[in-house]
Amino acid sequence: MSDSNTTEFTNPSTFILLGxxxxxMAHVWISIPFCAMYIIAILGNFTILFIVKTEQSLHGPMYYFLCMLAVSDLVLSTSTLPKTLSIFWFNSREIDFSACLTQMYFIHCFLVVDSGILVAMALDRYVAICHPLRHSTILTNPVVAKIGLAVVLRGSMLILPYPFLARRWPYCRTNIIPHLYCEHMAVVKLACADIRISNYYSLSVAFLVTALDVFFITVSYIQILRAIFSLPTKDARLKTFGTCSSHLCVILASYIPAVFSLLMHRFGHNVALHFHILMANAYLLVPPVLHPIIYGVRTKQIRDRLLQLLSHKGM
Structure with missing residues (x-):
């Protein structure tokens, strides 16, 4: 490893992920919760996809968006966890240069896709509550498909410059990345060049995506709350608000770890490196784990169908 730390190169064939x-010394113990959360994320999101596919009553915009979120979460967690576990268990720290850039692209692309799907789900709740009679005519299957395509294209195009810029920088200092995965800034900081373009672009994407998506979600929920408070009875207000509770919990589970990690990365210069890395992994792994749990517990149709499946298997 010392050789790779001192040898000069302009296009490394591999990077070394330090973990x-x-x-x-605690990698094996840390791998236990990581592995458990990955298994929960895989099983939970595949369960959501299976239930929505097999239950005809769930074939609607809200559940189509939920399936999109489940697929995005599966891609996001699978982009990092297998390599992370191989580092913990087998000390397999090398990653091919192209594989590193590919991992970088998928991580950041699907973080943007996740955020876009949350906006789409907020739109669905807005139409369902504020314009209930027009919900089925506004959010038709073709419209839902176009929204999903737009969300994926936005993430793909916005993140496309990340690997292209990272590839063009010369790397002549080291190929050692003090991280568990190929995070964008962790990679480009190794370049012996002026990386301000990458730095400014990544900051702009992070700020604009988060700010715009949170703005649209906030506007949607302001309108939703206005509609809820205009209902005549308390029971009607609570019942209507209950249809949004799962989505609100998912929003909090998604944005709070991400914003906290971003702020700590930019301003927490005195925070220990291992805490930075653990938080960076938390905002990638925690949402894919919590999303299916939240919807499984708080959505009656999914909960009933899951209990039905489990009781049938138990027999």
């Missing part, structure tokens, strides 16, 4: 510097 969690300072906690190497």
């Amino acid at each position: 969690i510097p300072g906690l190497e």
Whole structure:
């Protein structure tokens, strides 16, 4: 490893992922919750996809968007966790240069896709509550498909410059990445060049995507709350608000870890490196774990269908 740290090169064939510097002796123990959360994320999201596919009553915009979120979460967690676990279990730290850039692209692309799907789900709740009689005519299957395509294209196009810019930088200092995965700035910081373009672009994408998506979600929920408070009875207000509760929980589970990690990355210069890395992994892994749990517990149709499946297997 010392050779790779000192050898000069302009296009490294591999990078070395250190894992969690300072906690190497605890890698095996840290792998236990990581592995458990990955299994929960895989099983939970595949269960959501299976239930929506097999239950005819769930074939509607809200559940189509939920399936999109489940697929995005599966891609996001699978982009990082297999390699992370191989580092913990087998000390397999090398990653091919192209594979590193591919991992970088998928991670950041599907973070943007996840955020876009949450906006689409907020739109669905807005139409369902504020214009209930027109819901089926506004959010038709073709419209839902176009929204999904737009969300994916937005993520794909916005993140496309990340690997292209990273590939053009010369890397002549080191190929060692003090991280568990190929995070964009962790990679480009290794370049011996002026990386301000990458830095400014990534900041702009992070700020604009988060700010715009949170703005649209907030506007949607302001209108939703106005419609809810105009209902005549308390029971009607609580019942209507209950249809939004799952989505609100998912929003909090998605944005709070991401914003906290972003702020800590930009301003927490005195925070220990291993804490930075653990938080960066938390905002990638926690939402894919919590999303199916939240919808499974708080959505009656999904909960009933899941209990039906489990009781049938138990027999």
